[in-house]
Amino acid sequence: MGRVLERKRATVLRREHCWRGGDERRNTNQGGELTYHWMRNRKRDDLACRWGESPSGPADRAGGPRIVNVRPHQSADLFLWKHATSASKLPNMRIETLAVHAGHAPDPTTGAVTPPIHLSTTFEREVDGQYRAGLVYSRYANPNRTALEECLTRLEGGAGAACFASGSAATAAVLQSLEPGAHVIVPDDAYFGTVKLMRDIFGPWKLEVSVVDMTEPRCVEEALKPSTKLIWVETPSNPLLRVVDIARLATIAHSRSALCVVDNTWASPVLQQPLALGADVAMHATTKYLGGHSDVLGGALVWRSDNALGQRLRAIQTSIGAVPSPFECWLTMRGVRTLPWRMRAHSANAMQLAQYLTKHDHIEAVHYPGLPDHPAHEIASRQMMGFGGMLSLQVQGGRDAAMALTGRLRIVTRATSLGGTESLIEHRASVEGAGTRAPENLLRLSVGLEHVDDLIEDFDQALR
Numbered sequence: 349m350g351r352v353l354e355r356k357r358a359t360v361l362r363r364e365h366c367w368r369g370g371d372e373r374r375n376t377n378q379g380g381e382l383t384y385h386w387m388r389n390r391k392r393d394d395l396a397c398r399w400g401e402s403p404s405g406p407a408d409r410a411g412g413p414r415i416v417n418v419r420p421h422q423s424a425d426l427f428l429w430k431h432a433t434s435a436s437k438l439p440n441m442r443i444e445t446l447a448v449h450a451g452h453a454p455d456p457t458t459g460a461v462t463p464p465i466h467l468s469t470t471f472e473r474e475v476d477g478q479y480r481a482g483l484v485y486s487r488y489a490n491p492n493r494t495a496l497e498e499c500l501t502r503l504e505g506g507a508g509a510a511c512f513a514s515g516s517a518a519t520a521a522v523l524q525s526l527e528p529g530a531h532v533i534v535p536d537d538a539y540f541g542t543v544k545l546m547r548d549i550f551g552p553w554k555l556e557v558s559v560v561d562m563t564e565p566r567c568v569e570e571a572l573k574p575s576t577k578l579i580w581v582e583t584p585s586n587p588l589l590r591v592v593d594i595a596r597l598a599t600i601a602h603s604r605s606a607l608c609v610v611d612n613t614w615a616s617p618v619l620q621q622p623l624a625l626g627a628d629v630a631m632h633a634t635t636k637y638l639g640g641h642s643d644v645l646g647g648a649l650v651w652r653s654d655n656a657l658g659q660r661l662r663a664i665q666t667s668i669g670a671v672p673s674p675f676e677c678w679l680t681m682r683g684v685r686t687l688p689w690r691m692r693a694h695s696a697n698a699m700q701l702a703q704y705l706t707k708h709d710h711i712e713a714v715h716y717p718g719l720p721d722h723p724a725h726e727i728a729s730r731q732m733m734g735f736g737g738m739l740s741l742q743v744q745g746g747r748d749a750a751m752a753l754t755g756r757l758r759i760v761t762r763a764t765s766l767g768g769t770e771s772l773i774e775h776r777a778s779v780e781g782a783g784t785r786a787p788e789n790l791l792r793l794s795v796g797l798e799h800v801d802d803l804i805e806d807f808d809q810a811l812r
């Protein structure tokens with residue numbers, strides 16, 4: 349009994365990853381770092397994860413990360429213990445296995461394989477004032493959000509992650525981390541909401557924005573200023589599916605001590621690994637492919653190194669509180685478990701549909717990086733493990749012909765958003781409104797998981 353009471357007084361406010369070794373060193377500049385390095389296997393669409401090397405020596409592959417000062421007799425602690433130590437089972441696992449197991453563990457109280465949804469906003473304190481597993485208030489942390497953040501960290505090969513209530517909230521957190529008067533470089537074909545956020549919301553706060561063609565790295569270099577703090581990259585882009593060289597742009601950013609942040613929403617961690625290519629942060633609208641079922645809203649940031657940037661983004665997340673609910677985190681985790689297989693099916697369907705559309709007399713142009721005549725096909729082949737489920741098509745006859753085509757489709761639904769199981773089509777110029785760069789005859793298509801022959805037949809009858 350005495351030991352139990354003594355353990356109940358133990359401090360458990362920190363969950364930190366440590367290297368197993370002669371002494372217990374926390375994750376600091378003097379101690380070891382837990383890193384993940386992603387590599388391609390011989391098969392191009394196959395990713396593997398292995399342990400990185402600590403500055404002070406190799407990781408203990410048998411033990412892996414662990415928690416400092418844990419009280420394993422309490423269920424809440426066991427929840428976090430299980431989630432942290434489960435990483436020791438994941439070295440050398442491929443991304444399909446990581447998607448299923450990262451952040452997941454059977455519930456220690458009931459043994460439930462599917463994790464429970466922790467709806468509580470507050471958590472009981474011990475008599476001595478400590479909190480079980482460090483959980484205080486759900487704006488700061490929640491077991492479902494912690495699990496999702498650990499999962500996304502593993503998938504992107506990062507050092508940490510923060511989840512938000514939407515992709516726009518995640519984007520805003522990056523901008524809020526910058527100093528007043530910072531200069532940002534953004535692509536001229538980025539998601540219109542990103543540019544609108546920068547100009548309309550952060551412009552009055554003295555954020556300076558330069559919009560350039562990032563397919564030409566020279567244009568990015570010419571736009572650099574002493575005050576440049578961020579190069580925002582979106583590849584493939586929305587809606588023209590332009591592809592840019594992430595490694596090249598990251599090098600340009602770092603030459604001026606600026607950040608390189610990549611919107612990886614359209615590719616997902618399955619098809620593209622921005623952090624391995626040198627980016628500092630990967631951003632996701634988890635609403636799209638990560639959730640994958642058009643039923644949950646969310647966003648996320650995954651950072652490459654455990655440094656001041658990650659701490660700043662975490663502080664913004666918890667202080668401002670634009671966080672997803674436990675149920676939204678649970679739904680996103682459910683979606684992630686099938687992500688690798690869905691991305692392969694989305695990509696396969698999109699490729700076949702793009703090949704069909706390029707040969708049709710009523711289609712003026714098809715934008716898809718998997719096509720050999722795409723201007724950046726070589727870059728996409730080099731930095732992506734697949735070409736994704738998004739494509740855009742330009743219809744002969746202008747805006748009216750494009751809008752009429754959407755009305756004749758029977759399977760494909762007229763709706764915004766993307767990444768769900770169903771195929772969606774929309775006229776981007778009318779969605780974006782004044783100032784849009786989308787051609788008036790352009791339709792953006794999120795290719796779903798229907799049988800591709802049915803999709804081709806649907807377009808065939810609609811284009812007659």
